[in-house]
Amino acid sequence: MPRLAGKVVGQSSFYAAVVTMVVFAAFPFYWMLITTFKTDGDLYNLKSIPYWFNAPPTLEHLKYLFDDTLFVQWLSNSALIGLCVVAITLLVALPAGYGLARMPGRSGENLSIGIFLTYLVPPTLLFLPLARVVTLLGLQDSMWALVVVYPTFTIPFCTWLLMGFFKSVPREIEEAAIVDGCTVVGAFVKTVLPLSVPAILTVVIFAFTLTVQEFVYALTFISSSSEKPVTLGVATDLIRGDIFYWGELMGAALISSVPVAIAYNLFLDRFISGITGGAVK
Amino acid sequence: MSVIAQSAAPRRLARSRFTFDRLEVLGPLFIAPAILYVVVLVGLPFLLALYYSVSAYSIFNPSYTFVGLKNFREVIDSEIFRRTLANTLIFTISAQIIGLLLGKIGAMLLMQEFPGRRLARALIVLPWAVPVSLATLAWVWMFDSLYSVINWTLVAAGLIDAAHRPQWLGQEDLAMIAVAVVHAWRLFPFGVVIFLAGFTSVPQDVLDAATIDGAGFWRRNYQIILPIIAPIIMIAVIFGTVFTFTDLSVVYLLTKGGPINSTQVLGSLAFQVGILSGDVAHGAAICLFLFPFLLVAVILLLRSLRRREI
Numbered sequence: 001m002p003r004l005a006g007k008v009v010g011q012s013s014f015y016a017a018v019v020t021m022v023v024f025a026a027f028p029f030y031w032m033l034i035t036t037f038k039t040d041g042d043l044y045n046l047k048s049i050p051y052w053f054n055a056p057p058t059l060e061h062l063k064y065l066f067d068d069t070l071f072v073q074w075l076s077n078s079a080l081i082g083l084c085v086v087a088i089t090l091l092v093a094l095p096a097g098y099g100l101a102r103m104p105g106r107s108g109e110n111l112s113i114g115i116f117l118t119y120l121v122p123p124t125l126l127f128l129p130l131a132r133v134v135t136l137l138g139l140q141d142s143m144w145a146l147v148v149v150y151p152t153f154t155i156p157f158c159t160w161l162l163m164g165f166f167k168s169v170p171r172e173i174e175e176a177a178i179v180d181g182c183t184v185v186g187a188f189v190k191t192v193l194p195l196s197v198p199a200i201l202t203v204v205i206f207a208f209t210l211t212v213q214e215f216v217y218a219l220t221f222i223s224s225s226s227e228k229p230v231t232l233g234v235a236t237d238l239i240r241g242d243i244f245y246w247g248e249l250m251g252a253a254l255i256s257s258v259p260v261a262i263a264y265n266l267f268l269d270r271f272i273s274g275i276t277g278g279a280v281k
Numbered sequence: 282m283s284v285i286a287q288s289a290a291p292r293r294l295a296r297s298r299f300t301f302d303r304l305e306v307l308g309p310l311f312i313a314p315a316i317l318y319v320v321v322l323v324g325l326p327f328l329l330a331l332y333y334s335v336s337a338y339s340i341f342n343p344s345y346t347f348v349g350l351k352n353f354r355e356v357i358d359s360e361i362f363r364r365t366l367a368n369t370l371i372f373t374i375s376a377q378i379i380g381l382l383l384g385k386i387g388a389m390l391l392m393q394e395f396p397g398r399r400l401a402r403a404l405i406v407l408p409w410a411v412p413v414s415l416a417t418l419a420w421v422w423m424f425d426s427l428y429s430v431i432n433w434t435l436v437a438a439g440l441i442d443a444a445h446r447p448q449w450l451g452q453e454d455l456a457m458i459a460v461a462v463v464h465a466w467r468l469f470p471f472g473v474v475i476f477l478a479g480f481t482s483v484p485q486d487v488l489d490a491a492t493i494d495g496a497g498f499w500r501r502n503y504q505i506i507l508p509i510i511a512p513i514i515m516i517a518v519i520f521g522t523v524f525t526f527t528d529l530s531v532v533y534l535l536t537k538g539g540p541i542n543s544t545q546v547l548g549s550l551a552f553q554v555g556i557l558s559g560d561v562a563h564g565a566a567i568c569l570f571l572f573p574f575l576l577v578a579v580i581l582l583l584r585s586l587r588r589r590e591i
């Protein structure tokens with residue numbers, strides 16, 4: 001009997017620990033969800049228990065968000081910026097990763113570590129000079145400035161990930177294609193790329209999510225509402241002075257976070273093996 | 282048959298050697314765009330930042346007059362800056378400690394098999410996965426001066442008096458706590474994931490051997506598992522530190538550095554001075570205080586990346 005009791009206590013304290021941790025992590029998201037669907041009268045009421053609906057849920061906040069704000073525009077800006085950055089990243093990082101993987105000796109490895117280290121250079125160090133560069137390019141207050149600047153952090157990371165992958169592709173496969181009459185580029189495109197679809201998919205997801213998450217450069221370069229990506233638009237334009245539109249704000253935050261969170265979760269393990277330099281497989 | 286094989290082999294060798302020469306020519310061409318991108322948009326702007334910091338450049342007077350180390354002296358002399366530097370360190374260190382502790386506990390919990398484990402992992406990873414600015418907005422709402430759910434809970438639990446609700450973002454000490462909590466909340470899932478990856482990389486036979494030799498729970502933890510996963514944890518700490526140390530979005534959205542600069546961090550102060558007030562030169566000088574610290578991070582990262590190859 002005492003052993004059974006001990007086991008029950010052990011089990012329940014285990015679950016208690018798991019639940020506490022999950023609640024700490026996820027409560028803000030639950031709060032976003034419930035705020036989105038509460039009526040204003042229910043939201044701004046100090047008397048009732050705030051954890052659940054005290055009045056019937058409403059779609060009013062979402063309706064306002066989609067009909068009377070630029071939310072849809074921000075979402076499509078973010079998507080467009082993300083797609084362009086992904087395209088630039090692939091164009092630059094695919095050949096670079098391949099070139100580095102096939103460099104003789106250790107020079108490729110060393111060079112790629114050099115490129116990877118620029119991933120550590122934070123926007124906070126560069127936003128002032130880059131604001132000037134953006135002006136010189138005539139892109140001030142335009143989302144195209146972000147398309148130009150975001151690859152500075154996606155290219156280093158993705159080149160690193162791709163190099164690691166290309167190293168695992170046996171050289172003999174390309175050599176066979178070259179013997180059969182392909183050029184070096186032809187062999188890369190026809191034999192290596194088709195084998196690399198999983199790696200390319202990972203890079204696409206990461207470049208896209210890293211881009212959607214960015215806030216500092218957007219905040220620095222863009223002031224017109226219609227040019228903002230969703231992270232910036234929601235954080236700055238749904239707050240007017242001291243008046244917060246909490247229902248709309250939380251709805252917008254929730255809708256734009258969910259897809260990013262799902263994508264990130266699916267590819268998390270690859271991301272981790274990327275930053276630990278393949279120390280974990 | 283043998284005649285064909287003999288004649289084909291040298292030819293293939295000659296052809297492939299020829300291609301190797303060509304790959305050596307093409308290799309640098311493949312890599313050049315990436316290097317160029319990084320040099321033009323990271324390297325040159327960094328040099329420009331260096332120059333701004335020793336000039337008198339502001340958006341009202343865009344002159345590149347050289348003023349030496351005057352900006353740095355003025356920045357160091359300012360009370361606000363010293364507070365800012367201290368805050369940045371406090372937030373970074375507290376977030377790392379809480380992140381590592383909760384990360385280790387979380388990973389140990391998730392190593393067990395239990396129903397709903399995958400869902401628990403997905404939920405725990407959320408704070409790290411979603412865009413920081415949007416997640417921080419949820420905390421702004423939870424710390425609201427009047428409708429804070431945290432205060433409601435504390436009042437309902439009888440821990441505080443309804444007439445004296447704490448102003449989480451309006452009182453200096455509480456605002457510090459609020460910022461630190463949000464940073465730790467955002468970072469600990471990263472710790473969980475890293476520790477999980479580390480734990481799964483420890484070979485089971487090593488653990489079994491140690492158990493047979495009489496090593497208990499603590500001994501296995503600290504003399505076997507920890508040394509094996511130390512390099513991975515090191516890399517995680519470097520990344521975590523860089524992310525927290527250089528972050529400005531959490532502070533910008535939660536408190537805007539207030540009340541009265543009490544939660545200002547290097548990033549947010551540089552943004553306020555360099556962009557909002559247009560004093561680019563001083564802003565750049567403030568940003569550059571990040572640099573020696575980043576250099577240390579880079580060196581440590583290089584060392585641990587090298588070590589894993591040996």
